[in-house]
Amino acid sequence: MNDRAPAPGGLALIQSLVNTLDLESGADRLDTAEGRAAFGLVAGGTEAARELRESLRAVCLAHADHPPHRPVTPLGELLAGAPLYLTVDGRDGGAGFAPAAPAVLSVSADLSAPATPSPAVNGSLTSRVAAAIAESLVDGTWARLKACEASTCHWAYYDRSPAGRGRWCSMSVCGARAKMRRYRAK
Template sequence: MEQPGERAPAPGLLLLVQDLANTVDLESAEDQLRVPADLDAWARQHDLLDLSFGPADLDDVLALREALRDTCQAHTGTPLPDPAAAELERLLRAAPLLLAIDAEGGAGVRPADGLTGAAALTAHIAAGIATAVADGTWPRLKACASHSCRWVYYDRSPAGRSRWCTMAICGSRAKMRAYRSRTTT
């Protein structure tokens, strides 16, 4: 699902987080994940060919999506709501990771064996986040400050202080509202 604007996608494994969070467009109410078959198609698009989903997985994946969006909003300085933190903890508890050492002695995390459905997807997401935390890119994955948008984008600005998915749309709207509130009294 494309959002208007000029932003480049998130780098590396953060793209999976960004793409999951952006499977719903809040302004148009267009949702790519309505049934479990939509989850299967989304996973195939992201080369997660070993994942399959049943009816019970849809609610957990949608909860993961919204908790991740809230987490990305927290990267803009808005506190992570307690219910979102609790939901992430519940989902991550069911999605363990393993430390994997490669032939050169390098280390990384990967999903534990035997995970299926929402737990397997959550583990893939968690592994990507762990990598992004290690390389310092995780805090730059943000949700637009516009409450009607909340599109997840990667902040490539030098200072890392971007607040809107696109200045041309959400940023301009916010600045116009601020201007009107200052001049209308």
């Protein structure tokens, strides 16, 4: 559905994961080996990835002030097992996490450079999502990742509008449908 540019940085991973399920057609890319491989998943991790996806979708819907489309496990519960190891200017940042943690977030001491996940770490999907969220919270982009208002869509998109009030993944499809429904209702 989405005719917008992909989300910046690590949010692209989250956007891509949320958009593995097409609600209109029911097609789920996590059902295919190629779809699972894109996220480093094996067949056994598919259900956990689906649960993570739907929790992320609920957060994206909340970012756009829409209610969740169904009950989900809170995102915080799913990410609780994904510790981050923080480094500051390449040294231990004293974050209290073990160096063996599957995700590493690096920041500059004066916070002049954005927080970035370490490219050398190839952690679990949950850890990579946690690192992407941490990075986007630091750079202020997390709340711009939203889900389409259309109940048959809920596609994730990055809202680049100046006021941050985007409502649809695509103005030419979902936005046009919503506006036409409102027009006909009058």
